[in-house]
Amino acid sequence: MLANCGSRKVLVKLDEESNPAYGVNPYSRTMKDYINYGFVILDKPRGPTSSEVVAWVKKILNIDKAGHSGTLDPGVSGVLPIALGNSTKVLQGIAGLEKEYIGVMVFHGPVEEGKVREVFKMFTGPIYQRPPLRSAVKRRIRVKHVYSLDLLELDGRYALFRAVVESGTYIRKLCYDIGEVLGVGANMRELRRVRVGCFTEDKAVDLETLRAAYTLWSEYGDEAMLRRVIRPVEEMVAHLPKIYVRDSAVDAIAHGASLAAPGVAKVEEGIVKDSMVALMTLKGELIALAYAQASTDEILKMDRGIVAKVTRVIMPRGVYPSTWRRRKETSQGVQGG
Helix, strand or coil, X not given: CCCCCCCCCEEECCCCCCCCCCCCCHHHCCHHHHHHCEEEEEEECCCCCHHHHHHHXXXXXXXXXXXXXXXXXXXXXXXXXXXXXXXXXXXXXXXXCCEEEEEEEEECCCCCHHHHHHHHHHCCEEEEECCCCCCCCCCCCEEEEEEEEEEEEEECCEEEEEEEECCCCCHHHHHHHHHHHHCCCEEEEEEEEEEECCEEHHHCEXXXXXXXXXXXXXXXXXXXXXXXXXXXXXXXXXXXXXXEECHHHHHHHHCCCEEEHHHEEEEECCCCCCCEEEEEECCCCEEEEEEECCCHHHHHHCCCCEEEEEEEECCCCCCCCCHHHHCCCHHHCEECC
16 A cells, blocks of 8 residues: 555535534643554664564553554564554554665675666566565465665675565565575665655654653653654544544444445545545544545535445544434434444
């Protein structure tokens, strides 16, 4: 899944305001809710496993639940998105995002720069890979996409490279295969992940910074630093096109109901049928992840029918009034419940 990190045009279907009595701007949540509906773009150090790092984050923030997306091997550093509390429900929405790496591979014999660049081009595009012996998935041949593979510098037998790849691509195996094609052999010497979808290393924080930010809040009541290092769950779905929902339809969706056309207030461009979308309140709160049942243009023209089927509810029930309990007509923009 290629991440679209740019802003999309929002098209108004129904000009309606949100009642200030319900919900809250995501950046204005209480600190407790801000953590529970937040995530950290962590700069994972070399050494520990991804699971160990998640355990440390839970201990630092004194929370029971957290989860990561895109495992990094112990010897690899870099961007590791970690969802906190209820935000772990969104991990399925970012699991397929592309990854960008900077690495060093070492060749086992002399190589020519021109030949290396030629082989790099051969490994750009769809490639076949069998996961290594030490992996968490079945060792069957899979097709993965290498979006770009660039030689940044060649110093003797050491090659500095940048790779942008589909989720699930093994860079260590990529280096090995390149060495085989060159006929000299090669292995990965160092690797750092610099981006996961829209999450870049310049926004990543290390464990000590996270610890310091939490201490400032828990011991001194200063929230400012913690609000900078933890980001609202809504930023986890920056890559997804969004449908903005009328207040009257929000609680039914929180109960797992599908979104019907009358419940739509605004919609972003770029929605394709059967693609994942984020359902948002008019205040910008994430309600749920869903699969679109129509395109942007079709949604704007629909007066009835199902617009999106919910796959994962994020918002708790009762945040918005349950008008659907009293009025189950489709004019309320919901079906089911």
